Amino acid sequence: MSPAALAAAALALLGASVLLVLVRLVRGPDLANRVVALDLLSILGVGIASAAAVVSGDAVYLDVALILALIAFVSTVAFARYAEQGGDE
Amino acid sequence: MSLLAGALLLLGAVFMTLGAAGLVRLPDVYTRMSASSKAATLGASLALLGAAVHFGSAAVAGRAVVIVAFLFLTAPVAAHAIGRAGYRRKSPLWRGTIADELADADPGRKESA
Numbered sequence: 001m002s003p004a005a006l007a008a009a010a011l012a013l014l015g016a017s018v019l020l021v022l023v024r025l026v027r028g029p030d031l032a033n034r035v036v037a038l039d040l041l042s043i044l045g046v047g048i049a050s051a052a053a054v055v056s057g058d059a060v061y062l063d064v065a066l067i068l069a070l071i072a073f074v075s076t077v078a079f080a081r082y083a084e085q086g087g088d089e
Numbered sequence: 090m091s092l093l094a095g096a097l098l099l100l101g102a103v104f105m106t107l108g109a110a111g112l113v114r115l116p117d118v119y120t121r122m123s124a125s126s127k128a129a130t131l132g133a134s135l136a137l138l139g140a141a142v143h144f145g146s147a148a149v150a151g152r153a154v155v156i157v158a159f160l161f162l163t164a165p166v167a168a169h170a171i172g173r174a175g176y177r178r179k180s181p182l183w184r185g186t187i188a189d190e191l192a193d194a195d196p197g198r199k200e201s202a
Contacts (some may be wrong), residue, residue, distance in 0.1 A: 002095075003091060003092050005095075008102070013103060017108070018109075020109040020112065021113075024113050027130075038119050043105070043125070043164075044133075046136075046156070050096055050136040053144075054098055054139060057116070059149045066156050069163070072167075073159075076171065076172055080170035083175075
């Protein structure tokens, strides 16, 4: 298997994962489950950004991954605090 | 692109897919959180390692290491915050759960879910 085919397979798997996570995001069944789904969605974004860096040969996508990781952490903690203090579904 | 970089990328994608499958298949919010925080963080780190190998320059590798370190520091904190919020909101435990040590010890737990 050639390296380019490996990277393409990785991107296909990541796309399938995003669809799986969206299933959980829609089905819930409650806010805590959706926060978990959102957290995983942004970690998948980090993975997709690093795969994009390799496929395109442009290292600037790693900056995207870094910023996405930062925002993912802050938003997950903020959402979790909101849920903990009784926020609406 | 070297074969090693492609293989690391694919392995990372497999782990992230396992995390996503766990998120869909596991029975309650706590087990789902466990799948997403551990498997997906490892997967993202492997993908970043693959990118570092692919570019092979110190600048890119340094950035990848910083992101991996940041993920390893924040994933447990985020998972803890979610688990705590879920428990306090009385997100139901799986019926096969065998231990709930906080069952009568968490005054912050909401009475009505």
